[in-house]
Amino acid sequence: MHDTPLIGSYNPDDVLAWEYGGPRTARQFLADVFSLAESLPDRPAVLNLAASRYEFLVGFSAAILQRQLTLLPQSRAPQALLRIAADYPDSYALTDSDEAIEGIESLPIRSQGGRVSRPMEIPRVPLNQLVAIAFTSGSTGQPMPNKKTWGALTAVACATGSRLGIKPGERAAVVATVPHQHMFGLEASVMLPVMHGLVMHAGRPLFPADIRSALAEVSGQRILVTTPLHLRACLTEGVRVPPVHLILSATAPLARGLAQEAERHFHTEVHEIFGFAEAGSVAERRTIDGDRWRPLDGVRLVQADRSWVVQAKYLPAPVRVPDRITVDAEGLFVIHGREADQVNVAGHRVSLGDLNQKLLAVDGVEDGVFFFPEEGSELVTRLMAFVVAPGKSGEEILRALRGHIDPVFLPRPLISVPSLPRNATGKLPRESLQELARQWLARQDHGA
């Protein structure tokens, strides 16, 4: 088998997506794809920035048919987009609003559910076709490209579906709070439903009341693809939702207590996916059953030197696991923490080295460092930063950083200091930074 169909098993009039305006059938979807594909400029690569999951899918599919590579930026920061566009000459952007992206030629996706008379014909896509690049932050300040073939995306979707017992034909509906430009979002909220003939909700609900509305809009079995952050928000708010068949959480570790509470509140099982952009989804567990992760079918963890790598038929080369793990005789594994340089803020992984580089590149900053404090009781633990920048205000530095890094990583707070506690070798031991943070917090409490 060298190619597979663009979408799973749908009858022409089956609902494929639920848009704000109403249902979109498989037939309408293909008409939208063909119509957009014809109007796309002849270019090698496209930044798909569509906010609607449906318009994103139409754009992604049209690009695949035209053999164009879809670029998935990790951040919407203008400089980050420009940098990616500069690395892919002749690339352009697809949006679903009238939003203009400064410095990048932008084209709107306007799917009007155009009428089609031709019989439904599902195009096939070669498994080895490179269809997407997901960017992650490297320690050098440059976005790192992670290439995804059609074979990799479809294999992960099928392995995830079979692990979760999703049966094509059951026609469940997937509602997701995660962004589809994020690797987990692409896999679990776009590829998973579309490969299994399910209904994909196009929205991206944020507040608990939005999640309730989105779930109420679809009928039949409901699958909620979300994050610990949104689950905690729903529980805090005590929002009452229609029956949910399954909850799938990822992007950050879900505490077992929270999973237990969510299972009780939603009357359903809460499963988690472990993965990272370089490899895609790797393993699954039902959180309340314990710490151990079971790799998806076709995925193997192999020891290489002092770290572990993921092997799978669809990965061109083994991929290093960015977390410290131990693997038992059955191949199940436990995660002990992240590698030193990596932090996760609200499901976005970033290298502290990368952030430090960007901070040091700000005009007027003589020295500076990002610091990830111990996780506290708030929904999301934010980064803080210490900076030596005489004559620069915190506002000026933040404004400069905002153009280069995802807002989620902006330091909160940014603290000006006369110097950083560098040791004899110029390094900044974590203990010294912890002490600096502790002193600062003590002063704050005192002042308050």
Add this chain to the structure above:
Amino acid sequence: MSEISALEQDVARLIVQTLKLKVDPASIQPEAALFGEGLGLDSIDALELSLAISQTYGYQLKSSDPEIKAIFSSLRALAKAIEKNRTK
């Protein structure tokens, strides 16, 4: 500078406390932007803030609310929406 109401002062304090901002609540300009350029808040802040507003004032925010952008546009707009929709 325009007058600031008691509710606006309360909401400013709620914002600063909830989001652990390093600013004096009294320094938040009632008409200035909260998100993007102004205080630089993001969607996670919006979520945290919505929970605090719901717990304090019994008002559940929804992003399908056609006014949502306007509601979050400034302290004054947010306080006005809370005033109108509060249940406690």
